[in-house]
Amino acid sequence: MGMLKKAPEKLWWGGTAPQDFYPDDQDIRAAGNLTELADVFGSDKGTLGNAHNYARLYERLINPSETKALCEIGVACGASLKMWSAFLPAARIVGVDIREECKNLCKDNKNIEIKIGDVKDLNYSNKFDVVIDDASHVSEDIVDIFNRCWKWVRPGGLYIIEDVGCTYSDDYTEHFNSLFGTNKVNNRHVFVELVDSIMKNVDVKIDIESMEYHPQLLILRKRKANANAAVSQQSKFLNWLSSWRP
Numbered sequence: 001m002g003m004l005k006k007a008p009e010k011l012w013w014g015g016t017a018p019q020d021f022y023p024d025d026q027d028i029r030a031a032g033n034l035t036e037l038a039d040v041f042g043s044d045k046g047t048l049g050n051a052h053n054y055a056r057l058y059e060r061l062i063n064p065s066e067t068k069a070l071c072e073i074g075v076a077c078g079a080s081l082k083m084w085s086a087f088l089p090a091a092r093i094v095g096v097d098i099r100e101e102c103k104n105l106c107k108d109n110k111n112i113e114i115k116i117g118d119v120k121d122l123n124y125s126n127k128f129d130v131v132i133d134d135a136s137h138v139s140e141d142i143v144d145i146f147n148r149c150w151k152w153v154r155p156g157g158l159y160i161i162e163d164v165g166c167t168y169s170d171d172y173t174e175h176f177n178s179l180f181g182t183n184k185v186n187n188r189h190v191f192v193e194l195v196d197s198i199m200k201n202v203d204v205k206i207d208i209e210s211m212e213y214h215p216q217l218l219i220l221r222k223r224k225a226n227a228n229a230a231v232s233q234q235s236k237f238l239n240w241l242s243s244w245r246p
């Protein structure tokens, strides 16, 4: 067996225009799992660059035979979209990016669709088995995008927020703002408030089944539609509990 040929490291976050990279077919075929696919296509969800190693976890959580549509917010060079396209050949893969230059990427992949614009201008509902926020990683945006895109996830599906560590870094925020000419706020408390509000407002966010923290990741699962009966029992109990006084 030959050695796995990893993609060259990308400069996608350094201000260069996004570029397409296509490995040879034989290199794609040589990849035996999602981490190796990430490495072959040049996404840092495997062992390249920041070596996030998310792919190892995603492979356990995302079942190709049950996944019909996946949306990733943040396309850059399209590396992760191509990784998803290879892992989920029967699924529809939608990428969203604010940068106009991303629109011509991934043309060889028939199941990839790229939308250009701010996610807040797009309207989907219950369309995706998985939605991944790999956009700015600035807490203000994470909260806005969650509020906008949670409804894009089908019941039983996953909403994944990547690179949560960036919300701790002033250097990162400065770099981001200078690159995009923005003045975004990256206060940790904004992000923590999102988690607080999900925890507190059980009746408002009743469709959240679970929240899991993993290193650098927050993963939310949407409650299945057929769990509604149990949920309404639970809300009755919570109402009773909140009105109960000894």
Ligand SMILES: C[S@@+](CC[C@H](N)C(=O)[O-])C[C@H]1O[C@@H](n2cnc3c(N)ncnc32)[C@H](O)[C@@H]1O
Residues within 6 Å of the ligand: 042, 043, 044, 045, 072, 073, 074, 075, 076, 077, 078, 079, 080, 081, 096, 097, 098, 099, 117, 118, 119, 134, 135, 136, 141
């Ligand atoms: C980390 S890169 C995406 C990397 C890609 N998912 C991968 O793994 O190969 C982040 C991208 O998000 C885009 N972005 C930032 N804010 C956005 C927003 N509000 N809506 C859409 N795209 C955004 C940036 O233009 C950038 O290309």
